[in-house]
């Protein structure tokens with residue numbers, strides 16, 4: 001999709017660089033249009049290097065290309081992040097005194113503005129009136145987050161995190177795509193997003209299963225679900241039709257993704273198995289419990305469960321859960337043949353290196369790709385960065401990724417999957 005990323009002159013301009021990365025990783029064609037003030041915060045070389053395109057703030061460069069009209073006319077989405085009080089005022093009143101305001105006047109696509117400024121400026125009657133005017137005209141306003149501002153003060157005015165802005169933008173693109181499809185204008189793909197995974201059905205599991213002992217207790221694990229969610233976000237941004245089977249996680253549903261919530265390993269198995277026949281790719285990023293309590297107590301297990309011995313602790317018997325990943329591989333045949341990706345969280349055991357354990361697991365599980373990550377007390381779980389090795393069935397090649405953000409790891413995993421599709 002063709003995206004214009006407008007950047008106005010606020011300190012939060014640095015966050016727009018991450019937003020730009022998310023768009024480009026997602027296969028979008030992004031032109032950055034900063035205001036002159038924005039360049040005081042982040043310079044043109046950064047925008048140019050990250051977008052792979054020249055950057056202009058005024059209408060006077062490359063006049064023969066009639067950029068001030070063409071950029072807005074051709075865009076599928078214009079997003080301004082951060083949008084300062086000044087930019088919002090100029091947009092509301094239809095000024096066209098630089099390239100960005102010209103783009104805003106010529107755009108017929110969805111426009112997203114993400115205001116960021118000090119609380120007093122945001123709450124000022126002038127800014128609020130301008131916001132109301134833009135909103136009435138159909139501009140999508142992403143309300144600022146509350147929290148620490150540039151100085152010591154805090155309050156509403158922070159630019160939301162790039163991942164959240166990206167999700168809003170994808171949703172706007174998808175909406176525009178379905179509106180166009182409904183009105184008979186060019187058939188939009190299912191998500192409205194074109195990309196290397198367009199039309200592919202992918203199933204991703206994420207989070208940690210919880211195996212209940214009684215109505216209030218369970219056996220669980222430390223998985224945050226962040227890597228699986230990043231895989232879902234990146235797949236959706238590349239055009240895939242994504243179903244995310246989410247075991248326990250505190251994360252909000254990613255935009256443009258269908259989410260099925262599950263609790264136990266057996267529930268996750270049932271959900272995945274129902275989806276496999278239609279899937280082109282299955283990615284098992286969930287931390288599935290290998291064991292579950294053999295019995296479920298209908299009532300809370302009492303502290304003194306044995307009156308004869310009040311200090312005795314109960315013994316919990318466990319039974320094995322089925323290996324869902326191995327089960328999917330086992331039923332693969334001529335009619336059902338998705339690419340299957342497994343994850344392996346390894347700690348190494350002194351005797352065996354993490355990679356050796358990974359290779360052994362890849363052979364045992366029979367999946368096409370295995371993403372091996374080293375875990376430990378302060379590694380991977382809940383963290384935003386990850387270091388992984390991607391192993392391929394039948395090959396000695398290893399792709400090392402990281403330490404990198406979970407979005408970057410997800411992009412590398414999808415690159416590897418795409419080479420198998």
Ligand code: C5P
Nearest residue numbers: 284285286288321322323324325342343
């Ligand atoms: O054997 P291990 O649990 O290390 O394997 C991890 C991989 O297997 C992950 O992809 C996980 O989602 C999957 N798995 C599974 N069913 C289980 C346990 C793990 O599908 N019961």
